[in-house]
Each structure stands twice: as structure tokens, then as C-alpha cells.
Amino acid sequence: MSRLIRALLAPFLLLVVTQTALAANIANGEKMARRWCAACHVVAADQSRGNTQAPPFSAIAKRPGFDAGKLALFLLLPHPRMPDMNMSRNEAADLAAYIASQGR
Ligand code: HEC
Structure with a gap:
């Protein structure tokens, strides 16, 4: 590859890599929501009822x-009436992205 092409491509590739790293993982958020939150919350359209x-x-x-x-951020802080999930920042971001996707 010529130097010029490489020089032109580099910033683009960097952008793709950082975007991927920053993007929250909605599928992982859904998995966590169904496992940890569904006992109380209706976490998805196919769930009939929460119980509180x-x-x-x-x-x-x-x-x-x-x-x-x-x-x-809220999910990282302990809050009354909900168990402390003790989750990582990435997990909290995934869950938040999943919850956001449920509003559409
Ligand atoms: C043991 C039951 C229970 C579990 C499990 C639970 N929640 Fe909750 N959650 C509640 C209750 C009850 C409220 C309402 C609190 C209130 O209104 O004071 C609430 C409120 C919330 C709110 C809204 C706070 C607000 O601004 O009103 C969010 C967001 C939330 N929960 C997220 C989650 C997530 C994400 C999980 C799974 C990791 C989860 N909850 C698991 C019981 C639970």
C-alpha cells in the first residue's frame, strides 16, 4: 500500500476502532436485564408482568x-428498594443502552 493511502486510511481506521469500543452492547444489556431486573421490572415487550x-x-x-x-451513572450508585448489583461501568452502560432501546 502506498504511503499516501495508508496516511489517508489511518484516521478512519482509528475512528472505527474507537467507535466500536465506545458503543454499548445492547444485546449484553438485554441478557443482564432479563437475568437481574426481570423479577421486579417488565424489561421487554414479551414479558407479561413484573411483580412490584x-x-x-x-x-x-x-x-x-x-x-x-x-x-x-444511576445504576452504579446504590439506591433504596433495589438490590445493589455491584456492576461495572461497562455493564451499566450496556444496561442503560438496552433500557433506552425499549423506549422506541
Ligand atoms: C427487587 C426488585 C427490583 C429489582 C431486582 C430491580 N429493581 Fe429497579 N426498581 C425497583 C423499584 C421498586 C423501583 C421504583 C423505586 C421507587 O419508585 O422508589 C425501581 C426503579 C428503577 C428505576 C427508575 C428509577 C427512577 O428514576 O424512578 C430504574 C432505572 C431501575 N429500577 C433499573 C433497574 C435495573 C437496571 C435493574 C436490574 C439490574 C433493576 N432495576 C432491578 C425494584 C427493582
Whole structure:
């Protein structure tokens, strides 16, 4: 490959790599939601009912001002009435992205 082509391609490749690393993994978020959250929340359209007053994820995602980044932060903090999941930043981001996808 010529130097010029390589020089032109490099920034593009870097962009692709960083985008992939930053993109949250919605499929992983769904897996976690079904395992850890479905006992109380309705986490997906195919789930019939949660068993507490916990809001369905679709309702959370449709709230005005909903923001996946803020939600990911919220999930990292312990909060009353919900078990402390002790999850990593990546896991929280995946879950938040999944919840966001339920509002569409
Ligand atoms: C033991 C039951 C239970 C489990 C398990 C649970 N939640 Fe909740 N969650 C609740 C309840 C109850 C509320 C409502 C709290 C309130 O209104 O004070 C809530 C509220 C929330 C809210 C909304 C907070 C707000 O702004 O009103 C989010 C987001 C949330 N849960 C995410 C999750 C996620 C993600 C999981 C899985 C990792 C999860 N929850 C697991 C019971 C649970």
C-alpha cells in the first residue's frame, strides 16, 4: 500500500476502532436485564408482568429528559428498594443502552 493511502486510511481506521469500543452492547444489556431486573421490572415487550411497583423499562425510557448516560451513572450508585448489583461501568452502560432501546 502506498504511503499516501495508508496516511489517508489511518484516521478512519482509528475512528472505527474507537467507535466500536465506545458503543454499548445492547444485546449484553438485554441478557443482564432479563437475568437481574426481570423479577421486579417488565424489561421487554414479551414479558407479561413484573411483580412490584417497579416501572417497566419502556416507561422509564419514555420519560421526558431520559438520558442513557445519566441512567448508567444511576445504576452504579446504590439506591433504596433495589438490590445493589455491584456492576461495572461497562455493564451499566450496556444496561442503560438496552433500557433506552425499549423506549422506541
Ligand atoms: C427487587 C426488585 C427490583 C429489582 C431486582 C430491580 N429493581 Fe429497579 N426498581 C425497583 C423499584 C421498586 C423501583 C421504583 C423505586 C421507587 O419508585 O422508589 C425501581 C426503579 C428503577 C428505576 C427508575 C428509577 C427512577 O428514576 O424512578 C430504574 C432505572 C431501575 N429500577 C433499573 C433497574 C435495573 C437496571 C435493574 C436490574 C439490574 C433493576 N432495576 C432491578 C425494584 C427493582
